């Protein structure tokens with residue numbers, strides 16, 4: 040398959056797969072900032088660029104509205120991600136974020152927002168190198184403007200604005216195959232509310248399965264089992280950071296989190312991100328950590344339900360409690376908080392609990408790096424990075 044745009048970009052190409060003469064690392068060197076294009080790329084005449092002020096309630100609502108009606112749907116167009124304003128506030132304003140990386144396109148005459156793309160800064164370790172990167176997400180073009188090659192212009196513009204901050208690499212994910220994934224991961228789903236999931240068509244009753252057997256199969260206890268399991272608090276930030284840094288070290292690609300990052304990304308925020316620790320009842324040391332973020336989907340065209348409440352496994356570290364037990368406790372918490380489904384990628388050590396905790400397979404999520412070549416693709420278990 041030809042990729043007219045992606046073939047022109049500094050990414051590992053399909054023809055490079057297996058070519059061991061190519062070195063690992065950056066594909067193109069940085070250029071002096073004075074040589075970075077100073078003006079935005081050209082848009083078709085009816086449209087104009089805007090920098091979206093995510094601090095403004097009104098802009099955030101506009102972006103939410105665009106995404107709610109035009110962002111990612113499943114293969115069968117039954118569900119569409121429904122990012123909340125609180126979620127966007129969290130996702131787009133990590134430490135050191137750049138306003139200029141929150142990019143919208145609107146119709147000049149009506150001012151209607153019709154496209155969006157965003158980047159946030161992150162330090163990502165690739166094997167032994169910590170690389171300053173942008174994480175690119177929320178690329179969205181209004182349904183009526185699809186297939187007009189607007190996406191490549193959006194990508195070039197965000198690249199230019201990232202370059203202006205002297206950053207030359209990026210990480211992103213997609214459900215589609217582009218040149219070329221660093222890892223191909225799979226989502227797994229753990230039913231919490233099987234009856235609703237069947238009603239809305241998220242899953243089906245298998246052969247020889249009845250609703251009552253299904254309900255019994257997925258039933259969870261009311262309270263968690265691990266002594267010392269509790270919600271993470273502000274004073275846990277140093278201990279959690281240490282735990283995470285030690286743990287993430289074993290993966291080939293992983294974020295290089297410091298305390299500020301942990302505070303932002305992992306301290307509980309109502310309806311956005313939830314984190315729990317295990318504090319040893321004897322030593323009061325934090326021995327284990329787990330977290331999930333909250334990303335509902337709109338249910339398209341169902342009479343009875345309009346929202347699917349989904350929790351997504353984020354970062355989990357088990358040093359004392361078995362990971363299986365820790366994750367079972369997270370399922371219990373998510374169930375108690377009324378989530379319908381708990382999702383996890385097969386990254387890190389997630390494979391060790393996915394089958395036993397009754398997750399079923401779902402869609403793929405492909406991970407990519409921009410302007411950074413890895414010699415071989417990584418197994419999901421070698422990946423220590425979760426992108427929203």
Ligand code: NHW
Pocket residue numbers: 041042043044045046109110111112173175176177178179180181184185186187188189190191194197198201202206207208209210211212213214215217409410
């Ligand atoms: S993935 C979510 C993407 N969004 C959606 O799926 C929402 C629904 N779909 C749409 O809004 C998470 C449109 O279909 C979009 C494409 C906008 C996706 N990534 O305008 P054209 C992210 O946000 C290529 C990258 O005609 P369209 C991560 C496609 O292969 N490229 O298509 C975003 C083709 O190029 P090719 C994608 O359907 C990462 C070209 O776009 C893509 O109207 C971005 C066609 O453009 C995707 N998901 O609009 C990259 N989908 O070469 C960041 C399609 O094959 C890179 N394409 O001809 C790093 C930048 C920063 C670097 C800093 C150093």
Ligand code: MG
Pocket residue numbers: 180184185186187188189190
């Ligand atoms: Mg287009």
